[in-house]
Every structure is written in structure tokens, then in C-alpha cells.
Amino acid sequence: MTSSERYEVVVVGSGAGGGVLAGELAQKGRNVLLLEAGGHFVAADFVRWESRAAHDYWWPLSFAMPAGDPGLGPIIMITGRCVGGSTTINTKVALRATQRELDKWYAATGLTNDRKEPISTTDLDPYYDRVERYLGVRDRATDWDLKRCVQTAKKGFEAVGATLEPVRAYVDENCEQCGSCLQGCPTNAGKSTMNTYIQRNWLSGALTVRPNSFVDQVLIAPADGGLAASGVRYTDQTTGGQHEVDADVVVVAAGSLRSPQVLIRSNVPNPNIGRHLGFHPAHFVFGLFDEPQDAHMVAPISGHCYDFAADEDGGFAVEAVTVQDPIGFAAGLCNENGPMWGQPLVDAAKKYRHWIGLLNMANDDNHGSVTVDVNGNELFISDFQPNELERVHNAREFSTRVLKAAGATQILWSGLATTHMQGTCRMGADPANSVVDTHGQSHEVKRLYVGDSSLFPRTLSVNPSLTVMALATRLADYLDSGAGGQLSAGRSEQLVA
Secondary structure: OEEEEEEEEEEEEEOOOHHHHHHHHHHHOOEEEEEEOOOOOHHHHOOOOOOHHHHHHHHEEEEEEEEEOOHHHOOOEEOOOOOOOOHHOOOOOOOOOOOHHHHHHHHOOOOOOOOOOOOHHHHHHHHHHHHHHHHHHHHHHOOOOOOOOHHHHHHHHHHOOOEEEEEEOOOOOOOOOOOOOOHHOOOOEEEEHHHHHHHHHHOOOOOEOOEEEEEEEEEEEOOOEEEEEEEEEEEOOOOOEEEEEEEEEEEEEEOOOOHHHHHHHHHOOOOOOEEEEEEEEEEEEEEEOOOOOOOOOOOOOOEEEOOOOHHHHHHHEEEEEOOHHHHHHHHHHOOEEEOHHHHHHHHHHHHHHHHEEEEEEEOOOOOOOEEOOOOOOOOEEEEOOOOHHHHHHHHHHHHHHHHHHHOOOOOEEEEEEOOOEEEOOEEEEOOOOOOEEOOOOOOEEOOOOEEHHHHHOOOOOOOOHHHHHHHHHHHHHHHHHOHOOOOOOOOOOOOOO
16 A cells, blocks of 8 residues: 555546546646546547447446336446546537526525525536637537438428427537547547546646546545545556545545445445436437438437426427447337347347437436445436336337438337436535535535536436536636635636637
8 A cells, every 4th residue: 555645636537527627726736636447548549349438438337226116127327437537438418507407406405606595507607608618619500410310300300390409519620420429539529528628737747647546435534623535545456556645635526326435435424425316317219211311420419409308398308319339229229018139129230220319318306326335336226206207208209209200110219328327416505415515515524525417416407517517617716716725725827728
């Protein structure tokens, strides 16, 4: 065990939260160590080898088992395990939370701004602006519907009186629409924390990055009549060696599935840790067309429909279009009899180029949980209520109508899956219903912060990554300002694109 290093800030996890936070603080002149459980891969490594990518860049698939009716089946949860986290292998969609969703946050935990007012879009807009400017977020208005599959889907939306419009994304104009986003962008047109916030500061020597470093626990000690974080213990997964690093501040940003596990292993005494897991459950509806659509050779999400995003309007959103790569497509196919197999599956897979997929995402109410047993094994539970399942059904029914209106001759679908896990370490004013305060600091352990989607008191109806980045930027400013006396006063300018 080595224990000879000290940093101002140690950040655990390098995704939308940790990557932005570490980059911002490093650019401000802070001495930052960024620890990532996965490897460090770059564009040259991303060759669209589906099975290799799932092995090298993703955590092994996790499954949330149903608390009630087992017939609902598990929810597959997909997360990145590499420098950049899930931003390295996501579709780069960049959407802001609406006031309707922030009102849910306030209702859940009493989350307020520094003036003790309910949190609002006005509070987050300056941070959204900075992230969007830095990543070059743009409307895909000029290139979203160039491919036949999008044009086909667009006709279906128009036929049922719904709106399909281009997404905003952190993707530049060099995007070749090759469809390989989930295996990493081979051209760096798709931005991630890996090739922006981290790369620029790591290359300049301003940021220390250690991949293949699994954080076992946060080191916590008595201080000033309470508890305070003093560093971390991590395992180098290439050598097996354990190391301890001291720090003035520790920020856990390992995602909604693993941040609570770090806190549980560290014996942080808050009963809300791991509770209120939200899934933003998603499933595909696939339509078969007579002519090839080649929905695997397109930006996987270039258009979306948010006509029904509010709970009272249906409680779901639809993204278009994609068909996934062949393994993912075939492994998840379902029909009215359940998961497909045998000759029907073979027949469907043979027509791979003819399928179009719409991705449906339903609002949920954060009834899931993350726990760790005495042996350190993780357990994920889902507990959807009838109103949540109705939203899933509404989404499938709507997408079926769209695809049939576009000319589909057969409809199939997938089981539930998600990449948008949220909650488990909620922000709020009261330790009785939250894990951290309005700045992300643990109620019970000073100098310990959380900086990822686990902060969200309620699941967003939009893709969460941009909001995670905005909150991370907000936290970086707070820490650099010296608030609470945990770091010295700020020493450099803001990070500017």
C-alpha cells in the first residue's frame, strides 16, 4: 500500500460529471487527480467492432430486477467504463432540463438556489451556456435528415400529426453519420469529456489522469466534531496494487449505479444512499420496410419528438432513428410471444438493412434502488407503478402508429433498457430525504461531494448528460471560489472555449 501523494481535489469517475469537473478545476490551476476504473482509449481505437467495444469500453451489463411481477423482466443498464465514461459511447444529444422538470426536483427534496428560492432554469442557464459553447453544441438542422431512414420515419410522424425535429448535439460538422457512436467516435466529430475537457488538460500537464484505477472507498476521519473526507483508496487494476491518496476535497462522480456503492463501501451514514433510482426506461419499436433503410449507417439519434414529454400528455419522448448494430439488434428482439428465437429471429435478422428503429423513453418516478450486500455484491431493483407502465405502453403504441403510417409491414420491439440512470444520491436541503446539499456536499461528511446524475432528485424527460455537465461546471466554480474554506480562493480565470 502506497500513501505518499496529496492533491487538492480527487475526482472519482471521468464521465459527464467527473470529466467536466476535473477539466474545469485543472484549467483554473487546481491540483487535480482524476481516477477512472476503465481504460484510456482514443479515436484510433474506435473501429466499430461491436463485441469488442462492449467488452472494452462498457461496464458489464447490469440488470435491475423487478420488485413485483417477474413477468416484466429485468431492465438492462448500459454505462461506459473508459476515460470519458458514457460520454465516449453515447449519442451526444444535448438537451436542457425544462422548468417543469426542475419543479419536480423542488417538490421531491426542496432543492433551492443560493438565495433559498426553488431551483429554476435561470440558475442553470449560465452553466448550460458555458458547456454548450465549450463543446460546440449545435442544432443538426443541416444534416439530420439526409439519410433515407430518417426521411421515411419523418413521413410517418407527419402522417400522424406529430413533430419530428432535429436534435441538438455535441457533434461538429465533420460527423460522417457512420452510426458507430456506441462504439466510440472514430473521427472525434462526436465530442466527449475524453477528447475535450480531459484531453486538453491532460496533454498540457495540468491534469493527472489515472485509468484502470478502481476506487475502493473514500477515506473518512473525525474532524471538527463531525466527519470529513481526507482522500481515497484505490486499486490499480493492471498491477493489483493498492494506493492511498490524500486530498482536501473528494468528488465521487462514478454514475448513478456506482457512486452510491462507493459511498456505501465508505460507510457514509445516510439511509437515502442508493434509494430513488430512476431509469428513464427505454425500448425500441422496429418497423420492417420493403426497401433497404440502412438505419445502422446514420447518426443514431438525429431527430426527436417531444410532443408527449409532459406526464399529462403521455409521459414519453421518441428519438429517431437507429437499428443498433447486429448483435444488439438481434439479441433484444421481441414480438407478442416474448423474446424471439429460432427461425422467426433468423428471418428478422436476415432483413437487418430493412428495419427502422424508434427509441422510446418514458418518464418514471424513481422507485428503483441500488444496494450492496455484505459480500460487496451489487443489487439493482426496479419497482414500476401502473402509471409508469402506462407511459411505456403509450410510447410503444404511438411508435407503432408512426411506423405503420410510414409504410412498415411488420412491427417488432425490444425489452426495456436504459443508459439514463438518475438519482441514488439526491441533492436537497434536508438530510431526511436527500444525500447531499444544494452544492453536492454530503450532509454527514464534509469535503465529500457527489458530481454526476445521481444528484438528480427526479428523472428528467430529456437526455441527462448536458444537465450533468452544467451541474459539474457549477460545482467547479463553487469549489474554486474557496466556499467553506475547503480550498484556497480561486486562482485563475474561467474555462473558456
